[in-house]
Amino acid sequence: MKNLSKEFLAKQERACKYSDTAYAFARDIKGADIEKCQEVVCKDSGYAYWFAKIVVRANIEKCQEAVCKNPRDAYCFARDVKKANIKKCQEAACKDPEYAYYFARDIKGADVKYCQKAIYKDYYWTKRFAKDVPGADQKKCLIYSLL
DSSP states (O other), rough: OOOOOOHHHHHHHHHHHHHHHHHHHHHOOTTTTHHHHHHHHSSSHHHHHHHHHTTTOOHHHHHHHHHHSSSHHHHHHHHHHHHHHHHHHHHHHTTSSSHHHHHHHOOTTOOOHHHHHHHHHHHHEEEEEEEEHHTTOOOHHHHHOOO
C-alpha cells in the first residue's frame, strides 16, 4: 500500500531525482511507489539491474529494456534475474566479446553459435571461448584466432 502523507511524498520526490536514491528508496522504504522509483532507476542500466534483482514488485521487462543497453549488465541480468528474456540479454551481451564469452559459458539456454560469432574480433576471447565453452566450434575458433 502506497503511503500518501505529504511528508512521505516529499521524501519520495527527493529520492526520485537520482537513480541511486530512487533504487534505495524503493528497496528500503515500505509503501514506496515502485513505478515512480522505477521510472527514474531505469535511466541507469546498473541500477535497473539491481532494481530488478532486489525490488520485489519491479517490472522485469521495463528493467530489462534499460539493462540491455550495456553488455555487462545484460549478462548479469540473464545470470541473476529469474524472469529475464535470455535471447534479448544475449543480443546485448554479445556486443562485447568478453560478455559474449561469459554469456555462452555461464547462461543456461544461451545460443553458443550466436555468442561465438561475437568473440571473433578479439584474439584473447576467441582462445578462451574455444577452451572453456562447451559446444564451441573449435575449428572456427582456431581459424579466427590466427587472423
